[in-house]
Amino acid sequence: MQTLVQQVLNALQLGSVYALIALGYTMVYGIITLINFAHGDIFMVSTYVAFFVGTALMSQLLRLPGIVVFVLTVLAAMFATALLAVLIERFAYKPLRQAPRVSAVITALGVGLFLENFTLATIGPDPRFLPKFFPVVTFTMGGVAFSNIQIIIIAVSAVVMLLLDTIVRRTMVGMAMRAVSWDKFTAPLMGVPVDRIISITFAIGASIAAIGGTLFGMVYTVDPYMGIRIGWWAFISAVVGGIGNIRGAMIGGYILGFVEIFTPVILPASTYRDFVAFSLLLVLLIFRPYGILGRPVAQKV
Amino acid sequence: MKRLSLLIGLLVVMGLLVTACRPRGPETIKIGLNAELTGGVPVVGASCKNGAELAVEEINNAGGLEVGGKKYKIELLIEDNEDKAESAAAAAQKLNAAGVLLMIGPNASRNAIPAAEVAEANKMPMISPWSTNPKTTIDAATGQPKKYVMRACFIDDFQGVVAAKFAITELGSKKPAVLYDVASEYNKGIAEIFKRTMEENGIQVVAFESYTTGDKDFSAQLTKIIQSGADSLFLPNYYTEVPLQVQQAHKLGFTGVIFGSDSWGAAELIDLCGPDCEGYFFTTHYAADIATPKAQAFIKAYEAKYGKTPDDVAALTYDAFGLAFQAIQAAGKIDREAVNQALHNIARYEGVTGIMQFKGTGDPVKSAVVLQIKGGKFVYYSTAQP
Structure with missing residues (x-):
């Protein structure tokens, strides 16, 4: 029983990060039907921004309390990553908006490779840890061990997701995003600035990935290739949840977190993990091709 | 017709010039290094490169390696294998095509095993400094030792x-x-x-x-x-x-x-x-704090050049080069077959990582040490004899 609770906690920690990244995939797909394969690498860049800003702030003689440094680091990573995503959209994807969809997908893969290799060439391949913003405190309750960092990850992710859900459902920007997603030809006729809304979507998706990136960097190492596997898993999360659907991406993220943790618990080895995840995806695509929360869309001719 | 003969004449003269410029036999010995410079274990690649450059620099500063009464400079060709099996094999092929006499590396077994296949197929001698998996030097199909592959470390x-x-x-x-x-x-x-x-x-x-x-x-x-x-x-x-x-x-x-x-x-x-x-x-493989005089000289030279203590990869790479140099000298000529034969004829070699004994295979018999992490340093704890 203790072990089960422990594994659920482990899965929630991992699932939170997947969910935060899956949101970026799903939002961009929802608005311009583009699978932004560079998103995993945008996430990777955000962890590096967090690494450099965090290290600089911690090493200064400012003597800022850890929590202030943490908040500043997250904000800096969000801002820099949002800017990067908007620039990528403006220069790599916008010129291809009328081109066949496959061109944009290939461009996205290219942007991802560029980010990986640029980071590799400029920063180097060595893995790094983010500085410790606060001391790690491990609590044990009834045989279940959990750390303050783990609680922060799970809680911050939940708050961010609630906030995003509110933005999309309750604000004008959210309404405009849904309008563009619904019909990008009619929306501009109603006075919705489509280009700006698309930029805002990229910015929001990337800043959420940056929050995920900073949280991720607090417990795992940062390296130039980290975006590849995590990006794939987040992408599967988005598809499982129903690509284009924000609540679906959150659910999908947690499902994939549970798949990763519970595969080695139930099956003999963690090696089956990718097999389980992709089988889940295949089965889901057969019976619910639009994902758990996605709605079937009639192809417009 | 006149123009044609002029053209032919010109070509003949150019051909003569080119032939005249070509040296009689190579002036340098090319040695390839197949290292994990990027990818999962970049420090391994960096240490390997450092160890290799130090070994080559020492020989070249001493005027080169004397083979058959003539001194040759060593030319080091470095290829990055990205810590990927397929890139390690590709790097080995590239070095083979560049005409290296032998190849040092790769280090991680996941790269050394595929690279060893390439070395074996092309009859290119290979010494892996750090690959400890038995399959690196053993042919999986026949269970026999590979003919062209050696290592400088003990096996798993x-x-x-x-x-x-x-x-x-x-x-x-x-x-x-x-x-x-x-x-x-x-x-x-x-x-x-x-x-x-x-x-x-x-x-x-x-x-x-x-x-x-x-x-x-x-x-x-x-x-x-x-x-x-x-x-x-x-x-x-x-x-x-x-x-x-x-x-x-x-x-x-x-x-x-x-x-x-x-x-x-x-x-x-x-x-x-x-x-x-x-x-x-x-x-x-070795403990920097209980080094032999030979190892101390190496550690001192390494620290002077790079400003840090050599790790086991650097030391083993240095030993792999030492083995290679000794074999090239023993072979007496710049020829892969002869060098490979000479490598396999080495029965005992005292390197900076200790004494290696070869018993007919590419795997040395040598002792291992246990280190403990103490006060942020690697400290010698005990020795295990083979």
């Missing part, structure tokens, strides 16, 4: 036994657990030998958990290990992953001793791991 069969005996006698472990990378030849090989040795000594490995290269979350496996009541944890994994594993084990409440293998031996392990790895042990 030995290292796994040393680690297991250390756990039994020094740690007094009754319930050992193992977490290893199932997708990497080195980690998998050593984990299996460790388990087998433990069982031969009547001790059951209570948890034998695996993960895949590049994973960053080990909480599921570590939770299982803690649940199994393990009193020690063996992590035969690379220095980039060990800190994550140790820290996650501590966060989940593991209190036993953790120990590992020679893949821990990079100074970056201590930087990444911090106080979490304090007091832990690993088996490796």
